[in-house]
Amino acid sequence: MxxxxxxxxxxxxxxxxxxxxxxxxxxxxxxxxxxxxxxxxxxxxxxxxxxxxxxxxxxxxxxxxxxxxxxxxxxxxxxxxxxxxxxxxxxxxxSFQGRSFWTSPFNPSEPIVLESEVAYKPKRGGDGEWFQCQVIKISNDGTKFEVRDPEPDELGNPGQIYKCSWKDIILLPAVSAPKYQTPNYPGGTKVLARYPETTTFYPAVVIGHKRDGTCKLRFDGEEEVDKETEVARRLVLPYPARR
Known part of the structure; x- marks a missing residue:
């Protein structure tokens, strides 16, 4: 030049x-x-x-x-x-990788990378108001993120983007995650699971599991008494107990 x-x-x-x-x-x-x-x-x-x-x-x-x-x-x-x-x-x-604040022997906690699927709860939300998002940005220290709601708005525009910290998200296991990374939960374990046909996660209790790992759950607040709901194992997360 x-x-x-x-x-x-x-x-x-x-x-x-x-x-x-x-x-x-x-x-x-x-x-x-x-x-x-x-x-x-x-x-x-x-x-x-x-x-x-x-x-x-x-x-x-x-x-x-x-x-x-x-x-x-x-x-x-x-x-x-x-x-x-x-x-x-x-x-x-x-090349940045996010870090997980919430860890459990029943779920992989890392790495969180771009396009990872996570459960996200806005700080203003209450218990049970977690919903599925996709990671689109990661800070260089791995503790701050931007995530996008996969659901479009009423006009069909791309979903809303949220800024959050590592305490506001829980990593979903990848579809290709080996089974040893997602062992079966013992009966009676409190979990956070995505309700069928939604992107929202609610507290539930594990009743049992099927051979393919699908969890049988009882969601908190179900109108039908003793109703059991089956949810794919990767969509059943350890409940984020206080640390």
């Missing part, structure tokens, strides 16, 4: 020198002459002046085209380097 910029400066200097030799403004005085009263040798002299001026103009136009071309190359190179810098920044940001 430095070589291209030097070429631009050099060409500008050359253009300035041509203007010094035959100033473009000098032609204004020529317009005031009455050529009908000039002798033949004077007319020839004026013709030489016009010819020199015309050549300088053509040369200047050529220099301006060179300057424009070189400046275009500099701008393009700068834009490409800026784009590469942005790409490096994105890769670096994606």
């Amino acid at each position: 430095d070589d291209q910029w030097d070429a631009v400066v050099s060409t500008l200097q050359e253009l300035y020198k041509k203007h010094e030799v035959q100033s473009f403004d000098d032609m204004v005085n020529e317009k005031r002459l009455n050529f009908q009263n000039l002798a033949l040798d004077q007319l020839r002299s004026q013709l030489d002046v016009f010819s020199t001026h015309s050549q300088n103009v053509e040369s200047a136009l050529g220099l301006i085209r060179v300057i424009s071309s070189n400046l275009g190359g500099i701008i393009k190179q700068w834009e490409e380097e800026a784009e590469k810098t942005d790409e490096r920044d994105v890769v670096y940001a994606e």
Whole structure:
């Protein structure tokens, strides 16, 4: 880029020198002459002046085209380097891993990475008001996040984005998580589970489990007495007890 910029400066200097030799403004005085009263040798002299001026103009136009071309190359190179810098920044940001405040032997707690699914509870919410979100940003210390609600709003726009700390989220096991990372809960364990056909998590008690790991639960506050609900194991999280 430095070589291209030097070429631009050099060409500008050359253009300035041509203007010094035959100033473009000098032609204004020529317009005031009455050529009908000039002798033949004077007319020839004026013709030489016009010819020199015309050549300088053509040369200047050529220099301006060179300057424009070189400046275009500099701008393009700068834009490409800026784009590469942005790409490096994105890769670096994606390398951050979030930390888990809530840990349990029944669920993987880390790593929390971009696009990880989590249960999130706004600080203003009460018990049971956790809902599923996706991580979209992670701070470099791994304790602050931005998460997005997967549910669109009433107008169909993308879901709301929330800023939160590591105390406000619980990691959901990945779909591909090996079974040893999600052992069966003992009967009677209090958990936080996603209610079927919603994205909201509510407190529940484990009644049992099926061979594929699906949990049989009894949700708190169910209208139907002793109702059992089956929920996929990865959507049943350890209840976040106070620490």
